[in-house]
Amino acid sequence: MSKLLLSTVAVLALMGVSGAANAKMPLPLTCTGVLTSSDTQLDSDAIKLKPEAGSVTWCDSDIEDDIAEPGTRARVLKKCWFGGRCRIRGIVNGHGAFYWVRIQSVESQSLETCYARIYDAAHLAKHPDQLVTAVKLCFHHLADEHKPIGGRERGPDFILTIKQRGKSKTLSTEGLCWVSHLGTQARCDVECDGGGIDVKFLDEDTMSMTLGRIRMQECGKADVDDGSGIEVTGGKDDRVFRLNRVLRERS
Numbered sequence: 627m628s629k630l631l632l633s634t635v636a637v638l639a640l641m642g643v644s645g646a647a648n649a650k651m652p653l654p655l656t657c658t659g660v661l662t663s664s665d666t667q668l669d670s671d672a673i674k675l676k677p678e679a680g681s682v683t684w685c686d687s688d689i690e691d692d693i694a695e696p697g698t699r700a701r702v703l704k705k706c707w708f709g710g711r712c713r714i715r716g717i718v719n720g721h722g723a724f725y726w727v728r729i730q731s732v733e734s735q736s737l738e739t740c741y742a743r744i745y746d747a748a749h750l751a752k753h754p755d756q757l758v759t760a761v762k763l764c765f766h767h768l769a770d771e772h773k774p775i776g777g778r779e780r781g782p783d784f785i786l787t788i789k790q791r792g793k794s795k796t797l798s799t800e801g802l803c804w805v806s807h808l809g810t811q812a813r814c815d816v817e818c819d820g821g822g823i824d825v826k827f828l829d830e831d832t833m834s835m836t837l838g839r840i841r842m843q844e845c846g847k848a849d850v851d852d853g854s855g856i857e858v859t860g861g862k863d864d865r866v867f868r869l870n871r872v873l874r875e876r877s
Contacts (some may be wrong), residue, residue: 651718652717655718658681661676661707662829662830672690673688674687693727695728701732705733709741737766739765740764742762757864758864759789761869762786765803768782779806780804810826812825822840831871840859841857842857
């Protein structure tokens with residue numbers, strides 16, 4: 627980035643919201659934040675960054691194909707995962723409402739995105755049929771993510787760990803995800819017919835995980851398709867889990 631552009635961004639950061647009306651548009655920006663939707667539904671047309679604290683006012687401008695170049699939304703989603711940190715460099719324009727009109731580069735800032743939940747005693751008392759007491763689902767982002775393979779779009783690898791009532795051992799499994807609906811949903815499978823889970827991103831901080839059948843092992847043991855795995859199935863209160871985001875950032 628040029629010294630002039632760095633100076634412009636620094637000045638704009640000091641201007642804050644009050645300076646929005648006086649900014650000279652179009653405006654070159656480099657912004658980092660959590661990728662989310664401009665609406666309450668992640669499958670809406672517009673997406674945007676939820677900027678880091680202290681960012682320039684216009685970093686939360688909408689990203690829409692109708693405003694920017696066609697395919698811009700898909701281009702961003704091919705690099706960045708919903709709920710993960712993303713860095714965008716480009717041009718913002720507008721008056722009152724602001725949009726990215728050109729995106730020059732997109733870079734994911736997340737190596738691993740995790741979602742988790744621990745259920746307290748009060749929750750478990752209200753759901754006596756729920757066997758799962760804690761769950762953590764992590765996505766490991768890869769260089770060849772979103773690559774078409776066999777008519778499907780490759781997603782990240784995943785690792786799922788759970789704890790169950792009355793059992794001291796933590797169960798774990800891992801596999802590969804396939805993304806759909808422009809990256810807002812995914813199917814994650816364990817190899818060799820080990821079952822899997824369906825995930826749907828609700829917003830930048832929460833997702834739902836639906837459990838059908840999945841093969842797991844005690845933590846520390848290898849997943850071998852020899853009948854020694856532990857079959858975990860979604861029961862009455864163990865089918866849909868709402869998980870909250872915990873993010874490990876790129877160093």
